[in-house]
Amino acid sequence: EAGVAQSPRYKIIEKRQSVAFWCNPISGHATLYWYQQILGQGPKLLIQFQNNGVVDDSQLPKDRFSAERLKGVDSTLKIQPAKLEDSAVYLCASSRSLTSGNNNEQFFGPGTRLTVL
């Protein structure tokens, strides 16, 4: 099966500009995740969708970050305006089911490396 697709792979912007990332999960996967991974650290969950609904966005900086998954398939993550500390890799992942107790294996895309100057 095709993996999780993300674009762009790299993005360089200046602070205060806006940027958007796109993710296409594995076909049939109901749950989609966006993570932020700062260099040298583990991924941190930003937002989690189940189909087109938000399950967990407690760690999303909502004053500047937004995400949507309108049709329950593709998703976009937007940052507006960007700050220097937003420089990171943004990873998208998907999994079959949200149900706790099931095998919650997540499949990751290659990520988008964002540099904010």
Place this chain on the structure above:
Amino acid sequence: SQQGEEDPQALSIQEGENATMNCSYKTSINNLQWYRQNSGRGLVHLILIRSNEREKHSGRLRVTLDTSKKSSSLLITASRAADTASYFCATDAPSGSRLTFGEGTQLTVNP
């Protein structure tokens, strides 16, 4: 606070040797997973161990889980240069499916 914490932060070994990485966590878990990340790439799932399991094997990987000590270890036997990557543990709390990742161990296997 960080749920999963790996040690060591970095590990350098020779090809053919075994590599052991440890993970500690703070709260109750539903399961614990290990992921690998090659430089500039996304994470790849390696193995999942449930809270009622103590040991699991997959090829050259062996994972142990000690819930009384809130710790897990990942052993890679007969390492290869291709095993060079960062390894992360991730815990899944009983209350939900959110995975919380540790900071990772950078493994370098020298040919």
